[in-house]
Amino acid sequence: MRRHIVLVLAVALALALMGGVAVAEQPKYGGIWKDALGANPPHLDPVFATDTTSAEVGYQIFETLVGLDPDGNVVPLLAESWEVHDGGTRFVFNLRKGVHFHATTEGGTPTANGGREVTAHDWVWTFNYICSPETNSPRAYFVDMIKGYEEYQSGKADRLAGVTALDDYTLQIETSYPFAPFIQVLTYNTFVVLPKEDIEKWGTADFNFHPVGTGPFKFEQWLQDEKIVLSRNENYWMKDEYGNQLPYLDGIEYRIIVDYTIEYTEYKLGNIYQSYVDTPYYEEAKSGAVGQFFERPQMGTYYYGFNVELEPFTDKRVRQAFNYAIDRETLIDIVLEGRASPAKGVLPPGMFGYNPDLEGYEYNPEKAKQLLAEAGYPNGLEVTLQYNTNLGHKRLAEALQAQFAQIGVKLNLRNVDWGVHLDTVERGEVPFFRMGWVVDYPDPDNFLYVLLHSDNIGPQGNYSRFNNPDFDALTEGARLEGDPEVRRHLYQLAEKIVVEEAPWLFIYHYVDHSLVKDFVRGYQLPAFGQYTNKFTKVWLDL
């Protein structure tokens, strides 16, 4: 009975929401968006931000040339349009006019740039700044195909030759070779436009604590470990479809809550309007009784990597046996409360090139035992899984311990902090390790080439040290190929090889969730995850 009421309410709510869109409810101005951040962000300076928490705040303050719509498609942002010339090696961006840097910040203090308009020269300066060897941005290498990058990085040139201003509102970027996903790379949160004056005022280290950009919200205050406050950018360039000035909100307040339990509790108490939904709360959140629930596949894959150069994983049969040993359905259904989808291969659903007909590994402990016996381990074996310290990783590994025990594998666990984990895994010292990958740009290149091509063995991403010439040839070809259908085919062939060779224990693809209060309007959960959301068009019906 109770369930029925919930259902009726949910339907009513859905109808109300749809109705709201249909009659175009008049947005209300005002209110503070109250949200939580999962950590004290290390970098509000986008040039150094490599983590999702930093990006989450950065997206409100800074803007890229091109953005992503909620479904992950590239759309204009500070560039109104762009053309691709010379076989995909020259990109011309027509910049939007009337975009201004923030004129004030931190309680009305004027910024060094004084709120001037952004021109193509600012972009040239910014790209030079990001790629400069002195700046040493950890993400500069994402654009290492820009012409003159190597020379500039090694000090042979004093500027980045490939980025030029054709006039005040036209920016040209040339690459040394055609790189199909280049435009996707430019959506990454590091490649934003920055005000030279403010960076010079604060210096590279302190700009992090006084960020100034062009985005819908301005930086106000950062109380370490406590909260980050942003205020409305009253000179923001974007208007809604009725010509109303955006954003609607007066500001954003991010509480720093390093604990999903507390985050959810705070949400239910009404202190924050949006919450991540951790496993224990999934059922309640999904019921719709505590707010609007959003769910969508996130382009990412959670896996355990085998180092194919180290015993016992040099033997393909052992790797395959491990893949047969786990019951992904039960694992996801019970331990993860169904908030993920079982992984058959590398590419997540929703990504270009995803193959719904891919044949993965089913749960078959008998077959696993048989493969182990063939590989010379009739009595099982003992292996150690290394993971980075995190309750969620521990929770999953603990479940899999029992699964491996069934096929005679004693799984020991070893946790280290993220820095050491990455370091030892990159060096190829760890035979069996946990990893996860969420797209930086929505293209299979970001998965297959980056994570498994033999050129990328080690720190670049191929932690399994997988080395397969056929696979290499396929992914290289796809990188240069212009025709989407051919590319799709090449990627699907490449992925089949990966599944057969099993350098990973494929576990699951992420599904992202978000829970927002019923009075929130205009909220969408982006394909890349809640952390990429911008609150430009969100408003509160309070």
Added chain:
Amino acid sequence: MSKQEMVLSSAVAKQYNAEKEPKGRSLWADGWRRLRKNRLAMLGLFIIVFMTFLAIFAPYVAPYDPIEQLIWTKGRAAKLASPSREHWFGTDLYGRDILSRVIYGTRISLTIAVAASVVSLVIGVSLGAVAGYYGGKVDDFISWLTNVIYAFPFLLFVLSIVAFRPASLTLVYIAIGFVSWPSIARVVRGQVLSIKETEFVEAARAVGASDFEIIFRHILPNVIAPVIVQVTLGMGSMIMTEASLTFLGFGTQPPTPSWGYMINQGREYLLSGQWWWSVFPGLAISLTVLGFNLLGDGLRDALDPRLNK
């Protein structure tokens, strides 16, 4: 060890300094008689004996295998089942029996308490004895070392040792033991200082006994009583420290049924209403620490006649 115990221990040391006469058997007999009259202390003793019994006979007492995950065979029904006749303390996310895990958890806590105490005893007794016996520069140096270790907030020190190394029980008890020795060293030093001037030690020296012999034969036996009090009181806080470490996510590795880790795992579910995963291990910690505290208090009173009026 908190500063509290340190103050108490120096009080204990002072009182022992007061009685210059080393005591033999009568001290123990008297002590036991007094202890038996102290009902709270006996309760503490009972709790510890009970926990030790559970630890030793865990396989016979526990109704289930503590690491067996029932969800793979019994499905959803086995997951986070509330306390029932089959599972008195309920089950956890993987369908493991929490009662059995709490029972097996006694092994972890008591191992930590005993092993860390051994580590701190070895360091503390030897340094304390050497400092007290030789005095002078050696004493100054060891006292300085003691003060340095004392200057660190206990938990921070242990965390700094444990956090950067792969989790293991051995690491945890070594770290805890390594940080807790100063209180023992102080007690021992104080005792040795007062005993070494007594007539019977003088006599032994006159007969030509070596330093080693004097320390081990004549002095250390007289230090045992205050050290026992110190160690008993310390065990409670060692168990608490281990629980704090694992609660913060350091120090133990699944599927080890450590109480602190169970509280940590269960806390998310506590706030969604499945209280049993973290409440029962919390009770187990409280009970065990209570046992050590009661017994420690009782021992202190019993072995120190001056306090008993």
Added chain:
Amino acid sequence: MGRYVVRRLVGAIPVFIGVIVVVFILTTMVPGDPARIMAGQAGNPETIARIRKEMGLDDPLHIQMWNFFKSAVTFNLGRSYRNNMDVNEAILSRFPATFKLALAGMVIAIVLGMTSGIISAVKQYSVLDYTSMLLALVGISAPSFWIGLLFIYFFCVILRWIPGTGTGNGEFVYLILPALTLGIRPAALIARMTRSSMLEVIRQDYIRTAWAKGLGAKTVVLKHALKNAMIPVVTIVGVQMASLLSGVVLIEQVFQWPGVGRLFVEALTYRDFPIIRGEVLFLAGLFIISNLLVDLSYALFDPRIRYD
């Protein structure tokens, strides 16, 4: 008295030197190459070599130790690996929150502990006495982080008396639960200490005389007995203030309180060595200073103690 203070201060110097050495050992002798870890995913060999050089990792150990020593005594511990913030600033920006919490915890501990201690002593062997002493035993034995969790569950989720965790916007109500959780253990210790020293004083002759003179119970208790029972209690209060500062590591984690304890745990997770070093030094320094103050106040309260 003045000379005693100076002597104690001077005596603290070698201890602090030892603390610096131990901190250096704790954060240097760890597995893993910090330079590689700092360089992160894009770390090419040149970057790593540069970082090694900047951090002085290629110097012999004793040189590194000496450099660390110099930076420690000049309060110049560098910047956080994680977000480049100055270490002093990072710690000092969190300290007020911790101090507020610790102070509130102490106030609760004193009020709660002394009240129940006095009542217990005056009504010895009453139900009230047994109850409060039992509670005190529980308070000493139960893990504070666990009690904190139960508090959140009862007072925030079930009863909704407290609006949430964190600091709110500094409203008082947010301070109640974390301070109470932090204060329980010292409250229990203070209660037991107050009770036993009150009992000792009450039995003495002059109190009996006061009773006999017909003074009201209240006057006797408050004016005479309490005054004399204070000395050991004061000591315990001081000593607990110092240990509270390490208890906050757990409580701040449970209540998401933005203080130095949470900063420390976070720094451990990310191997942020400058912060870890700064924090341990800072808290150890605080520890030494508060121990000093305890000794001094003990001397002040108890005229029998000599200063030489």
